[in-house]
Amino acid sequence: MLVSLNWLKQYVDIENQSPEELAELITKTGIEVESIEPIAEQLHDVVVGHVLSCEQHPNADKLNLCQVDVGGETLQIICGAPNIAAGQKVAVAKPGAVLPGNFKIKKAKLRGVESNGMICSLQELGVDEKDIPKEFVDGIFVFQDEVEVGVNAIELLNLDDMIIELGLTPNRADCLSMLGVAYEVAAILDQPFTPQEEIIHPVQEKASDFISVHVEDPDLNPYYGAFIVKDVKIGPSPLWMRNRLIAAGVRPINNVVDITNYVLLEYGQPLHAFDLDRFETDEVVVRRAKEDETITTLDDQKRNLKPDHLVITNGKQPTAIAGVMGGADSEVHEGTSNILLEAAYFQPGAVRTASKDHGLRSEASTRFEKGVDPNRVVRAGVKACELLEQYANGKVLEGVVEFDQLDREPKKVDVTSSHINERLGTTISDEEIADILRRLQFGYEQKGELFTVTVPTRRGDVELFEDMLEEVARIYGYDNLPYTLPGGASQAGGLTLQQQLKRKVKNYLQGAGLDETITYSLTNAERAGQLVSREVKEQAAAPISLAMPMSEEHSHLRLSILPELLASLSYNVARKQTDLAYYELGTVFISEEEQVTVQPKEQLRLSGALTGNWLLHPWQQEKKAVDFFVVKGLVEGMAYLLDLKLTFKQSKLPDMHPGRTADVYLGGKVIGFIGQVHPKLQNDLDLKDTYVFELNAEELFDHYQKEEAFQAIPKYPSISRDIALVVEEQSAAGEIAETILQAGAPLVKDVRIFDVYQGEHLEEGKKSIAFNLFYMDPNRTLKDKEVEDAHEKILTAVKEKHQAELRG
Amino acid sequence: MKDRLQELQSEALEKVKQSEDLKALQDVRVAYLGKKGPITEVLRGMGKLSKEERPVIGQLANDVRESIANAIQTKQDKLEEKAMEKQLEEESIDVTLPGRPVHVGGPHLLTSIIEEIEDLFIGMGFEIKEGPEVETDYYNFEALNLPKGHPARDMQDSFYITEELLLRTHTSPVQARTMKQKDGHEAVRMICPGKVYRRDTDDATHSHQFTQVEGLVVDENIKMSDLKGVLNAFAKQMFGSERDIRLRPSFFPFTEPSVEMDISCKMCGGEGCSVCKGTGWIEILGAGMVHPNVLEMAGYDPEIYSGFAFGMGPERIAMLKYGVDDIRHFYTNDIRFLKQYHKA
């Protein structure tokens, strides 16, 4: 809502505050002021001039040579505007004036003839083109009112105004009107404000002789009032009204349209003027639209209507979409002389549906949608009639023809000062509360500390004790509330175990050199199903899709973090950032249903993606590209940190390298995978070899057992033995190590692989793996014999299970 | 014999002096002190001496031996030290060459901010609560005093999956769920950080996915001044003790009264500048007293219980604190952006 301070001044005394101070006060107590701006740049030396004569320039076809009386002197001015004519009153910038854009007006010679100033267009004076009456857009501005020659044109045109823009929250619809703003500002400044009475002088004829009103759906339209104004003369509206419309960002059109717009701005009540002679019938019927009914609206659009839309009809066909837009057929035009003026209350929901369906958000629909003041509907109609009498030569007919089931009863709210103070933490006295109510112009009856407040209907947002609490608090001033801390039993704040583990894992991965990312949960259909872990795929029927996505790119919920993570790598590689190690801990969305009906399972998953060099230290010739074992090491390190035993089994997954991928198991269950991205996908993303991990973080965290008891450091030395085994080349080293551990139990505590060899001195198709075994008993020193025996058992076991031979 | 010994001594000492390296010195040692050396030889001839002379000469021979040995040792130490100096000299390196790089990863800036907020509120006795990102219409809207058809639903156009399920538009449903969980009689003191989603076209100031941290306190006798006190403590710790706060009226369907909290502008100290659009204040979060309808729907009697709630956007805080100028940076994951904030 744009508020002209010159206009506001007509209601409330704001002379003691600068515009900035006023804006600050309004923001602090009521409504956020989004901007304060002068309507135009500050100008001087622009006066009203009377064009005494206007002749063609001797040396230029398109220029005119004018003699202009500017009060006390006559200036010779050359003007190129097409609409200049002798006899006009115009705005003249005299030499010495500076127009917007630092355009200095000086005496000059144009094609050999002297010119002493400039006749201005409104654009040249700084008015926004969209607000300028159409007839003056392409030429100079011409005063249509009686104005005195030589007076300050800046003031006359209201170009010295300041405009504040209010950012209204949905509850403060009352301030969608200048009267509402006036009440608000008066309360804030503790100034008096009483709106003027509307006064009309009806003629003898009765409106009810010309029109009748029928409302079929009182719920949607509890009040409809029809005024008849005859013999209007369409013409320009008065300068002051046009100034106010321009200040509010509304383009002046003609007196009738301007008057309805003006009343809308002043009262917050939208009105609609029909051309009575083009209305075709003598009855107004308000009803729901019929299926397949159409209307051509003012903007010449043919619109299809539905029974959800409330329409005004002439008993035959729709003449307006209620509260949204009028029809073209009954529009007021140049030749209109008799007017049917509608003042109505439409139910907010009905207007919202229609304005949404037709994509029509107007000043009118915005106000109806938020609810207008039921006690201002008729008054606004009367006000428009008053203005039509004064400025359009209108004859207002006796009476308003109405359908009326509107509830105009103000709400009553009980509050006590002790309840208010309890909730605010203040010690506001009864007197102060009474004073606040007086400033707000809320009626009340007081019995001791109990106030029964009668809330004016303009404040439809105030219904509950809490609403009154807000009214008292904001006028009292939030700055005046004390600072306290909540009492009551204190509670130990803290992180849950899972929250702690999240942080622990993040810190680990970051310490290991990975950067955390946050990618979008919404992805495209293809990526949503890509790089999904085996167990997730088994549970999820399909990736969940949005009912109405904004774009294909963000249409489905992810089942894996990896696709978006790889896209991030790709983005960076395209920007010459080639060595990357990323991880993300985030949610994936698993629905067991093809057609989702219940909330999906949300699973916390941990993913990583690494590409380029893992180590790069050129001058010492150290360089290592990331590989499978880098990623496996990272995952194993994390398992160590969480005290979990993970196992890895060769696996084949779509979009993963068939020979370099492993499912990750925890306690016999697959919880994710690691490996290299399939070279085809790598190519598509312009990535070099890229390795990833994708794990169910919830499983990791659930299996974590916090090590509570201290474990003694072993007192007895361990004995180390090496063995090299020759096996088939496709044998899995991890499985052999597992066999060794089992066969060597309980003495073998650890097995480490320290060499893998293939080639010379070995049979084709064989490989040799060297293991380092650690034997230990925490309670005593082992005897050689025991170690020998265990060793024998191990050799037997690996031979049996893996056909492993001791390398000679 | 005495002369011979003294002659040997000066001869040997001279040779020690002339020895340039350990090998030469060793040769001197062997030549003079060895079993076949001249001093041994002299001592062998002692039998010819008188009883009186024998100890004298013996003593002298020992002295000579000792003095030669000492000289050799001293010289040896010197030579060894020199040799080591030489070796160390040769081992010297260019200390200005770069070290072997250690990978340093880091948290995402939003995580840093969220964890900082979490830690501040944990310090004030708050729990951290989480909830689903795909929410029911009930918890996302209805339980928060936004019944179907409520105009404020327009304010946050949402991503629906079905008529009843949508991507949550705020983390407030976690508050509603927490209150339900506590069954209408236990006190609540929690914050809920998380991702939220709205139908916005991504641009410099809008993102269809962003994060929120909301908080809720419900108990008997919670006052609006408590809200002011808690938020003031938070703002001072998060943004600096010299920053002031102010509350001003606003509107949220789930709180009444509703306020917006501003902090004084750091750039201009409240004088007004381009950062604060001339007002001296910067909007940080929305808050208010929990609406009685919300309390009631969660099973709390609004006559006995009251509470306050607040919500803020980590993106906005990051943009203010670190001057990030485009919200899309948070989700593009440009390594150059991520690395900048490791030290944040």
Ligand SMILES: [Zn+2]
């Ligand atoms: Zn500032």
